[in-house]
Amino acid sequence: MVGITSFGFYVPVYRLKRDEISRAWKMKSLGGERAVAGHDEDSLTMAVNATLDGMKVSQKQADGLFFASTTSPYKEKQVAAMIAAAVDLPENTRTADFMDSVRSGTIALNSAIDAVKSGSSESVIVAASDSRMGAGKSQFEQLFGDGAVALTIGSSEVIASIEGSYSVYSELYDTWRLEGNPFVQSWEERFILTEGYVNSMQKVVSGVLEKYKLTPKAFAKVILYGPDGRSQANLARRLGFDLQTQVEDLPFQSIGHAGTAALPTMIVSALCNARDGDKILVANYGDGGDALILQVTKNVEKLQGKEKIKERLARKIYIDYERYLNWRDLVPSEEARRPEFRPPSITCLWRERKSVLALYGNKCNQCGTVQYPPQRICAKCQGKDDFEAYKLSNKEGKIFTYAIDSLTASREVPAIFGVVDFEGGGRVMCEVTECEPSQMKIGMPVEMCFRKVSRKGTIPNYFWKARPRS
Amino acid sequence: MGTIKDKVAIIGMGCTKFGELWDKSVNDLIIDATFEACEDAGVELKDVEAAWLGTVFSGHTALSLSPPLKLQYIPVTRVENMCATGTEALRAAAYAVAAGACDIALAVGVEKLKDTGWTGVQPTNVVGRSTMGTTGTEMELSPPAMFSLLAMRYFHQYQLDPEEGKRLLAEIAVKNHRHGSLNPRAHFQNELTVEQVLKAPIVAWPLGVLDCCGVSDGAAAAIVTRSDLARKFRDDPIYIKSLAVSVGSRLDLMTQDYDFVHVEENLRAAQMAYAEAGIKNPRSELSLAEVHDCFTVHEMVIYEDLGWSKRGRAKEDIENGTFTLKGELPVNTDGGLKCFGHPLGASGLRMQYEVYKQLQEKSGPRQVKNPRLGLTHNLGGNIWGGVACVSITGNEIDRK
Numbered sequence: 100m101v102g103i104t105s106f107g108f109y110v111p112v113y114r115l116k117r118d119e120i121s122r123a124w125k126m127k128s129l130g131g132e133r134a135v136a137g138h139d140e141d142s143l144t145m146a147v148n149a150t151l152d153g154m155k156v157s158q159k160q161a162d163g164l165f166f167a168s169t170t171s172p173y174k175e176k177q178v179a180a181m182i183a184a185a186v187d188l189p190e191n192t193r194t195a196d197f198m199d200s201v202r203s204g205t206i207a208l209n210s211a212i213d214a215v216k217s218g219s220s221e222s223v224i225v226a227a228s229d230s231r232m233g234a235g236k237s238q239f240e241q242l243f244g245d246g247a248v249a250l251t252i253g254s255s256e257v258i259a260s261i262e263g264s265y266s267v268y269s270e271l272y273d274t275w276r277l278e279g280n281p282f283v284q285s286w287e288e289r290f291i292l293t294e295g296y297v298n299s300m301q302k303v304v305s306g307v308l309e310k311y312k313l314t315p316k317a318f319a320k321v322i323l324y325g326p327d328g329r330s331q332a333n334l335a336r337r338l339g340f341d342l343q344t345q346v347e348d349l350p351f352q353s354i355g356h357a358g359t360a361a362l363p364t365m366i367v368s369a370l371c372n373a374r375d376g377d378k379i380l381v382a383n384y385g386d387g388g389d390a391l392i393l394q395v396t397k398n399v400e401k402l403q404g405k406e407k408i409k410e411r412l413a414r415k416i417y418i419d420y421e422r423y424l425n426w427r428d429l430v431p432s433e434e435a436r437r438p439e440f441r442p443p444s445i446t447c448l449w450r451e452r453k454s455v456l457a458l459y460g461n462k463c464n465q466c467g468t469v470q471y472p473p474q475r476i477c478a479k480c481q482g483k484d485d486f487e488a489y490k491l492s493n494k495e496g497k498i499f500t501y502a503i504d505s506l507t508a509s510r511e512v513p514a515i516f517g518v519v520d521f522e523g524g525g526r527v528m529c530e531v532t533e534c535e536p537s538q539m540k541i542g543m544p545v546e547m548c549f550r551k552v553s554r555k556g557t558i559p560n561y562f563w564k565a566r567p568r569s
Numbered sequence: 570m571g572t573i574k575d576k577v578a579i580i581g582m583g584c585t586k587f588g589e590l591w592d593k594s595v596n597d598l599i600i601d602a603t604f605e606a607c608e609d610a611g612v613e614l615k616d617v618e619a620a621w622l623g624t625v626f627s628g629h630t631a632l633s634l635s636p637p638l639k640l641q642y643i644p645v646t647r648v649e650n651m652c653a654t655g656t657e658a659l660r661a662a663a664y665a666v667a668a669g670a671c672d673i674a675l676a677v678g679v680e681k682l683k684d685t686g687w688t689g690v691q692p693t694n695v696v697g698r699s700t701m702g703t704t705g706t707e708m709e710l711s712p713p714a715m716f717s718l719l720a721m722r723y724f725h726q727y728q729l730d731p732e733e734g735k736r737l738l739a740e741i742a743v744k745n746h747r748h749g750s751l752n753p754r755a756h757f758q759n760e761l762t763v764e765q766v767l768k769a770p771i772v773a774w775p776l777g778v779l780d781c782c783g784v785s786d787g788a789a790a791a792i793v794t795r796s797d798l799a800r801k802f803r804d805d806p807i808y809i810k811s812l813a814v815s816v817g818s819r820l821d822l823m824t825q826d827y828d829f830v831h832v833e834e835n836l837r838a839a840q841m842a843y844a845e846a847g848i849k850n851p852r853s854e855l856s857l858a859e860v861h862d863c864f865t866v867h868e869m870v871i872y873e874d875l876g877w878s879k880r881g882r883a884k885e886d887i888e889n890g891t892f893t894l895k896g897e898l899p900v901n902t903d904g905g906l907k908c909f910g911h912p913l914g915a916s917g918l919r920m921q922y923e924v925y926k927q928l929q930e931k932s933g934p935r936q937v938k939n940p941r942l943g944l945t946h947n948l949g950g951n952i953w954g955g956v957a958c959v960s961i962t963g964n965e966i967d968r969k
Contacts, residue, residue, distance in 0.1 A: 436686065436687050436688055437687055437688075437689060437711075438685070438687055438689070438690070442705060443703060443704055443705025443706070444702030444703060444704070444705070446702060447702045447703055447704045447705075448704050448705065451704050455704050455706055468824055469824070470823040470824055471823060472823075474823065478818065478820040478823040478824050479820075479824060479826075499722070499825075499829065500718045500719075500721045500722035500725070500829045501718065501721060502710055502714035502715065502717045502718050502721070502773050503714070503717070503773055503774050504710050504711050504713075504714035504717075504772075504773050505771065505772050505773060506689065506711035506713060506714065506772050506773065507709050507710055507711045507714065508709065509709065513773075514709075514710070516708060516710045516714060516718075518718065518822070518829065520825045524824075524825065525824075525825070526822060526823065526824060526825050527822075528708055528710075528822055528953075529708065530708070541721065541722070541725045552705070552706060558705070560705045560706065562706040
């Protein structure tokens with residue numbers, strides 16, 4: 100039996116109220132709020148966070164990692180490899196990126212299912228993550244939200260087995276984005292809804308029902324992609340599903356449309372409320388459609404992580420529109436008059452990849468002292484070359500002392516720096532994120548999270564920061 | 570272990586005015602400081618047998634010193650040890666004389682920070698690293714933010730109310746500005762009130778703009794010779810008792826041992842210096858001290874690190890005026906980094922200049938009474954692993 104064996108969920112803590120966007124533009128608000136990736140986040144870092152969240156509960160180490168997104172920080176270079184390195188998967192992990200279509204999440208999922216079914220992989224993590232931008236004043240600016248989900252496909256401890264799939268493609272300019280344009284573009288709404296969304300979704304849903312000889316009534320739940328709430332509701336009715344009992348809500352009010360992560364987010368939410376024996380229909384859209392039939396197993400009853408998702412969704416820091424503009428680099432602003440930092444050396448980064456990307460220190464075999472970065476001569480007993488590798492990224496810690504720095508050349512000033520002492524030993528000084536200066540306290544419990552570190556030049560650079568632990 | 574005590578004497582010193590010296594180049598500063606030192610010593614440049622230049626940013630090699638001074642093919646070396654660079658140049662010159670390698674040596678420290686277009690200096694976690702390549706993940710915290718780590722932990726550990734702690738730090742800024750107001754060479758010669766310091770914009774809580782030293786240009790120089798030759802040059806040479814350096818291994822950020830309420834290198838350098846100079850009770854034996862008040866909180870911690878105040882109780886001494894001009898142990902009598910700014914390569918020698926003049930009783934309105942022994946102190950690099958220099962000089966040879 101092949102299916103979903105675990106999941107991880109990530110949403111940035113930052114929220115922008117749609118009323119706040121409408122205030123800036125003096126236009127109609129769509130109501131609710133959207134999640135906003137912090138100035139130090141992108142689809143790569145969010146994918147790492149979702150993947151780590153999922154790995155906390157999964158029994159088995161994955162041997163594959165697929166990344167799905169329309170907003171890779173790279174035009175050329177694989178993101179999945181960086182995620183695999185940050186979450187510390189072995190070198191013989193199969194990695195792949197599935198890019199460019201909002202449907203990439205289910206495209207990657209289908210590939211993972213095929214890989215496991217064929218026996219070439221045992222367990223594949225699919226990390227779908229997006230941080231799309233609509234131009235100022237556009238509907239998309241209000242509709243879009245940022246987030247990531249990691250679904251693991253395997254053949255043991257399956258929560259929901261994959262009972263069938265069906266796909267169609269459709270060549271139509273619905274939404275698209277060209278080189279050099281940060282904003283998603285689209286064609287006239289009436290046309291793309293009718294000939295794009297409704298047409299493809301009808302084809303893929305009726306196709307899958309026909310193929311497996313099922314009727315709408317067979318499903319306890321149906322997870323339908325929706326460009327917005329009203330269009331999704333209209334489609335559901337047209338397909339013969341009951342809105343009240345069958346259709347999974349879009350998380351528009353709390354997160355927004357999270358691109359490739361939008362549908363996987365709804366799968367996670369449906370699984371949290373599913374019961375043994377439930378049949379779930381999943382239909383995703385984007386340059387065509389993917390339909391999947393899920394069969395929930397009794398393993399769903401011991402599902403972990405539901406509370407964590409609620410907690411994560413409840414942790415919010417509201418930002419104003421100007422802060423959003425600054426974070427997304429939408430307003431040219433003056434550089435701090437501070438000495439310039441050099442961009443990273445790729446050679447140095449490569450040499451220290453374990454300590455930078457997976458936050459490995461080492462532990463002295465002679466005196467047991469944990470130290471970061473990894474040393475050759477022990478800081479405590481001066482023993483030479485007698486260490487074992489010791490990972491700090493998964494350890495919890497406390498703030499020993501901290502600084503609120505208004506002078507540093509960061510996009511977000513003041514920046515917070517904390518000295519973190521880890522349970523079980525080890526100390527690092529790092530930036531503190533997901534935290535406003537007034538929240539900082541000596542002794543505050545923190546955990547580590549993967550983040551973009553601001554650097555000039557052409558090399559995006561990533562490292563670990565601390566964030567408050569709930 | 571060997572000792573340099575009383576083997577070497579300073580016979581001449583020079584120091585430029587410090588400040589935003591827009592119309593002076595690095596070379597101008599070197600020339601002005603060096604010629605004042607030579608004149609003071611009664612020697613000519615051609616008498617100098619070897620020279621050391623201390624600079625962090627304003628020159629790379631000995632070729633930053635010989636060409637402006639037109640030194641004639643003598644050995645010259647540039648030294649760099651972060652904020653302790655000036656003292657390091659003096660140390661090199663003094664040790665060469667003590668070793669018998671030369672009889673007259675020159676030490677010059679210079680820094681020109683105001684040609685960059687920035688405010689502030691390169692963070693110290695960049696200084697001292699390979700400039701050819703890094704992972705780009707070094708923390709970009711600014712120097713005041715680094716020192717604020719000390720303040721946050723100090724207030725926490727000793728249960729000082731943050732507002733009370735901030736006021737205490739302000740007292741240090743006020744004291745140093747009072748001293749600086751009496752010094753025509755200081756960059757800032759204005760007095761400050763506690764209220765002004767408290768109301769200054771916050772840079773890294775609890776440190777505001779007026780808790781930070783300025784950013785300045787400046788240079789200072791010293792001529793040293795063997796002690797037994799010193800009186801040929803002048804009646805009041807100043808004898809070197811110790812030039813101690815302690816360098817940390819950045820251990821303090823690698824393990825959980827470091828307490829962030831002191832700086833271990835400060836303490837170790839002071840212990841070495843006191844032992845070499847034969848000082849048992851520094852608070853009563855020292856006549857004055859010039860210390861590294863880059864940020865007010867550091868001066869507070871220095872009072873404890875250098876053994877003058879009890880741990881966690883600098884407050885009492887600050888409130889009692891122990892370290893004011895008229896106090897038991899006057900500290901930063903010239904105004905300190907607070908009023909001079911901190912042109913890195915120059916600061917150590919600038920401090921030495923003040924101690925030298927004080928010990929010769931030439932300090933006018935700032936003169937301390939009956940001076941015998943003076944101390945200078947620098948800390949370069951990070952509070953969790955840096956370079957500390959402590960020098961002790963006196964106006965008499967110890968006949969014991």
